Amino acid sequence: MEDEENIEEELLLVESQLNGLQDKIKTLLDQQEELYERQAQLKAMLEISKTSRDASNSAPSVALEDWSGKFSWDSQADDTRFNVFGISSYRSNQREIINSIMSGKDVLVIMAAGGGKSLCYQLPAVLRDGITLVVSPLLSLIQDQVMGLAALGIPAHMLTSTTNKEIEKFIYKALEKGEGELKILYVTPEKISKSKRFMSKLEKCHHAGRLSLVAIDEAHCCSQWGHDFRPDYKNLGILKIQFPSVPMIALTATATSKVQMDLIEMLHIPRSVKFVSTVNRPNLFYRVYEKSSVGKVVIDEIANFISESYPNNESGIVYCFSRKECEQVAKELRGRGISADYYHADMDVVAREKVHMRWSKSKSQVIVGTVAFGMGINKPDVRFVVHHSLSKSMETYYQTSVTSGKWSGRERWTAFRMCSILSAW
Ligand SMILES: Nc1ncnc2c1ncn2[C@@H]1O[C@H](COP(=O)(O)OP(=O)(O)OP(=O)(O)O)[C@@H](O)[C@H]1O
Numbered sequence: 001m002e003d004e005e006n007i008e009e010e011l012l013l014v015e016s017q018l019n020g021l022q023d024k025i026k027t028l029l030d031q032q033e034e035l036y037e038r039q040a041q042l043k044a045m046l047e048i049s050k051t052s053r054d055a056s057n058s059a060p061s062v063a064l065e066d067w068s069g070k071f072s073w074d075s076q077a078d079d080t081r082f083n084v085f086g087i088s089s090y091r092s093n094q095r096e097i098i099n100s101i102m103s104g105k106d107v108l109v110i111m112a113a114g115g116g117k118s119l120c121y122q123l124p125a126v127l128r129d130g131i132t133l134v135v136s137p138l139l140s141l142i143q144d145q146v147m148g149l150a151a152l153g154i155p156a157h158m159l160t161s162t163t164n165k166e167i168e169k170f171i172y173k174a175l176e177k178g179e180g181e182l183k184i185l186y187v188t189p190e191k192i193s194k195s196k197r198f199m200s201k202l203e204k205c206h207h208a209g210r211l212s213l214v215a216i217d218e219a220h221c222c223s224q225w226g227h228d229f230r231p232d233y234k235n236l237g238i239l240k241i242q243f244p245s246v247p248m249i250a251l252t253a254t255a256t257s258k259v260q261m262d263l264i265e266m267l268h269i270p271r272s273v274k275f276v277s278t279v280n281r282p283n284l285f286y287r288v289y290e291k292s293s294v295g296k297v298v299i300d301e302i303a304n305f306i307s308e309s310y311p312n313n314e315s316g317i318v319y320c321f322s323r324k325e326c327e328q329v330a331k332e333l334r335g336r337g338i339s340a341d342y343y344h345a346d347m348d349v350v351a352r353e354k355v356h357m358r359w360s361k362s363k364s365q366v367i368v369g370t371v372a373f374g375m376g377i378n379k380p381d382v383r384f385v386v387h388h389s390l391s392k393s394m395e396t397y398y399q400t401s402v403t404s405g406k407w408s409g410r411e412r413w414t415a416f417r418m419c420s421i422l423s424a425w
Helices: 002-058 074-083 094-102 117-127 139-151 165-177 189-194 196-207 231-242 257-266 295-309 323-335 349-360 394-406
Strands: 107-110 131-135 156-159 184-187 211-216 248-252 273-276 315-319 340-343 366-369 382-387
Touching: 074 094, 074 117, 094 107, 094 117, 094 273, 107 117, 107 257, 117 131, 117 211, 117 248, 131 231, 139 156, 139 184, 139 349, 156 165, 165 184, 165 196, 184 189, 189 196, 189 231, 196 211, 196 231, 211 231, 231 257, 248 257, 295 323, 295 382, 323 340, 323 366, 340 349, 349 366, 382 394
Parallel strands: 107 248, 107 273, 131 184, 131 211, 156 184, 211 248, 315 366, 315 382, 340 366
Antiparallel strands: none
């Protein structure tokens, strides 16, 4: 009897130990499953990281493929270059860039301002079926490009805050239904990040196979390490995610290798073919003057420089640091007989457009502006640039100074600044 009780007691104990063990086994099995799952995730992450590292390592500083060889679109491209754009021969790297885009590659272009970046995406835009989307940071730059394309008979439009309802309707129809003639559409980055309506039309355009190319102009604006960071550029990565099969070209005149890495990552183009052309501009001449501490003396010197060196109303730009300074300097230059207008981001769009137009048509000689003016301005006869105030960085100085480099003849280049401050860079 006592034996039986002992056995039952032990049985209960064993059963309870078994139950405990079962619980432990279940916990261990759960743990094992979680670990297997995590192992798979980590393996996949490693694979992705290796692939993109290999891709960026293999993104050559000089393109490895022979993009200067023969391609099926050669004669059509030559014909368009000559008969539509009126350009007799390619400049360095232009043909190779165009060929890589035509082959469906993503491309990163580092080319000096005035080097001819626009042709690199505008010519494929004309050659490829469908619509090319160009993202560009400044209204003035977009207006310049659209005006230039219209003059060449290329159907181009811009969709910005200044676009009237009728044109907007036309653009949306072209995107959504393929109606009307539209080859190149310019937008500011805000349109991509803020307009759901626009993105949905673009989506439809892509689904119908009509989105032929995406171009990101002034691509250094993507990187906060660049000299001209624009927060809305950070959202442009969505374009490659939404339209992975559409080739993307990112173009800039100035990008350090850190900025290049950054924008490749942000735009999701790790396999892009990279083309780097020299940023040296042998046709530019720089002069540095010591800046007087007396404001009026500085203005006298600038006015004398302009009227003596450019007596025939040749176009120029005077860069200032602040908006107030722009207005003041423009007023004082006018007081000394120089026809000068000011330009800065605080002015409304219509006023800015008016100033830009007057200067483009050489009705005014000088624009006194902040860096908001000048990036990519396509006026071929800019003869001089004066820096009344020191640029914030070396890149900004380069970017603003080469605006005049598009003129094909001998240029004069002047920086009004104390040497000692210049050396602070
Ligand atoms: N192959 C070429 N031969 C002659 N002129 C050209 C050639 N390619 C471009 N151009 C001209 O050079 C000028 C500058 O070109 P473009 O505006 O494309 O320069 P960019 O590199 O975009 O400059 P930015 O960085 O300032 O925007 C334009 O007037 C353009 O028509």
